Every structure is written in structure tokens, then in C-alpha cells.
Amino acid sequence: MAAMDLFGRRWALRILWELRAGPLGARALLARCEGLSSSVLYQRLRELASSGIVAPSADGYELTRLGTALRDALGPLDEWAIAWAQEQEHHDQEPTET
Numbered sequence: 001m002a003a004m005d006l007f008g009r010r011w012a013l014r015i016l017w018e019l020r021a022g023p024l025g026a027r028a029l030l031a032r033c034e035g036l037s038s039s040v041l042y043q044r045l046r047e048l049a050s051s052g053i054v055a056p057s058a059d060g061y062e063l064t065r066l067g068t069a070l071r072d073a074l075g076p077l078d079e080w081a082i083a084w085a086q087e088q089e090h091h092d093q094e095p096t097e098t
Contacts, residue, residue: 006051011036012044013074016053016063020071025060 007013011033018024018032029041045061048054053067063071 006047009044009047011040012048015041015044015048016067016070017074019054019061019063019067020074023057023059023062028060 007016014033014036015029018029024032026038026041026045030036030038033041045054048067049056049061051066052064053070054061055064
């Protein structure tokens with residue numbers, strides 16, 4: 001349940017998603033996560049680092065071995081989310097009965 005608590009915190013999954021392709025610095029993360037404050041970013045990075053999911057690197061922050069395994073596990077969730085969004089769009093376009 002600790003993992004769900006960590007990933008349920010605002011911006012945690014988004015930060016992990018942005019790090020999926022490789023290391024990013026704090027400024028790049030802030031630019032990719034519109035609305036994320038620097039204080040929350042650093043808080044989440046500390047939490048994710050203390051959990052062994054991200055680590056500081058020469059290029060900013062990167063996924064660790066555990067973080068990479070998590071990224072791979074999120075792939076099916078991303079596929080589901082795309083299918084769900086398409087279904088929602090299809091549902092919204094259906095004529096309503098009056």
C-alpha cells in the first residue's frame with residue numbers, strides 16, 4: 001500500500017512519466033509539467049529518490065533500475081488510458097435521446 005500512497009501523490013506519476021525516455025533536469029521537468037511548482041517537484045523527487053525509484057544524475061534526475069521496471073509496468077496502463085479516452089470520446093459524440 002505504500003507504493004499506492006506514493007504514486008497517488010499529485011505529480012508523482014507525471015514526473016515518472018516524463019523521466020521515461022531518459023534523464024531530465026529540474027527546469028525541463030517544470031517545463032513539461034505545467035502547473036507544477038518547484039517546491040512540489042523537489043518534494044516528489046526526494047520522495048521518489050528515497051523510495052529508490054529515481055536518482056540524481058549528471059543530467060538531472062533519472063529512473064533507477066526499479067524506476068525502469070515501474071516504467072515498463074506503466075505501459076499497459078497507458079494503453080488502457082488511450083483506449084478509455086477514445087471510448088469516452090466516442091460516447092460523447094453519440095446523439096442523446098430526448
